[in-house]
Amino acid sequence: MTTMDLNSDLGESLGAWTMGDDAAMLEIVSSANVACGFHAGDPVGILQTLRAAAERGVVVGAHVAYPDLKGFGRRSMDISSAELVADVIYQIGALQGLAAAAGTTVRYVKPHGALYNTIAHDARQAKDVITAIRAIDPKLALVALAGSPLVQWARDAGLRVVSEAFADRAYTPQGALVSRREKGAVLHDPEVIAQRMVRLVREGVVEAIDGSTVRIEADSICVHGDSPDAVGIAREVRRRFEADGIQIASFMAPSMAPVMAAVQG
Template sequence: MCAKSVARCIDMGSAFFDEAGRAQGTRQHLENTMTTMDLNSDLGESLGAWSMGDDAAMLEIVSSANVACGFHAGDPVGILQTLRAAAARGVVVGAHVAYPDLKGFGRRSMDISSAELVADVIYQIGALQGLAAAAGTAVRYVKPHGALYNTIAHDARQAEDVITALRTINPQLTLVALAGSPLVQWARDAGLRVVSEAFADRAYTPQGALVSRREKGAVLHDPEVIAQRMVRLVREGVVEAIDGSTVRIEADSICVHGDSPDAVGIARELRKRFDADGINIASFMAPFMAPSMAAVQG
């Protein structure tokens, strides 16, 4: 082989490795910029002849389902139906525990004793575990509902009661809590795995709390505006507060309430924008699940 041929081969080899290096760099860049976020929704809330939300449509979009346990909404037949649909779609299931408040949809605060609250939460999780087993799935996490969710975010006594209930029935259960609230650290200090949650369709105060539903502008309805806000939250870790200021929110999961009239439209727009922006949708429980189950996510 002549010297020119050898030199040409060396040049071709160098070009090949340069191209391979660039390709590897591109792949690495995509991996580094790809972000994963969980989308969850409150489901299983229909009660008897009273229908709430479109569970079937939401289960085609979200990665985690907060399923009612009968205390604020839901009945056994409807809950089981939702659980079966979630299992068929590969959506991860959580117990949406609440105060015993069917009439108020769980949105009324209660000065409940510790003994009652611990027992109520254990009871609800246990009931959902039984129905979930019958549906071929399992309860992987707990997300309190409504007034209970808001109360334990800052009330140390009731927060401890809910934490005690989880640790008693299954300390491996993950607790979903309001991002930035004291509950996040309280639960972690107690040994629980905690997921911080943001809300797509709710306005925030400058302090990072949810604006009360009793106030004007507390609930957001425009799917495009909501999607833009959530893309910014995922990419920058901030949202615009109700007064126009910027507030930092660090979240591992985003909730779209299933009981609002435009819930499905909001969830679809959110998923579309996430897909376009390179944000992968998968349950926060995926890393802790069997590969066959986790593969269904997204």
């Protein structure tokens, strides 16, 4: 049976500010990118999300970001290498501690927002993130934008890389994500999104924003937890996958995700 990982950005609520529906998303996805407090999330909420992920056998990753609570981590920063390396180590370490208390472990790292987009092509900041991951735990996988230079840079450094596509984002003809500042960058129709993702899994292509076809080789598909009707989109993607014989399962090896393997049968 064909399998695909479905992930979402969770743990992003902050104090009185609620972001997304973590409980509902954790019933749908196989991997949870959990905020580490730099772009969103507070310790109480993060711990609650980690506990819920552990109960459902959902694999957990560290959703590291620039220190940008006000901008939700979506503002680019010309940050020094020393600071970026330390910030990423700090975030992973914090999430590892909370995960241990929740009865689970951190298996991978997925950068968030502007950091994710920057290191996809910026060699210096990419090296800094890679250095940080290798320093704290070289067994952690790195989730990276499918087709970006970061994929090979991380592999050359000895990291396991998970290539990622986005269910609710539009693509350029070159395979990059359309900027959120442009019209049509974020997709909202669950049926259209689900159909696109089935085609991605079966054919390895998606329709770009100009109507052309672009090839995307992905190991995981993300549905943003903060998107309007994110849960509805994720549910429809899962429904269409199951109807088409596509099994949703973590990209981690079965031996590293025994609970998920059992849940998925």
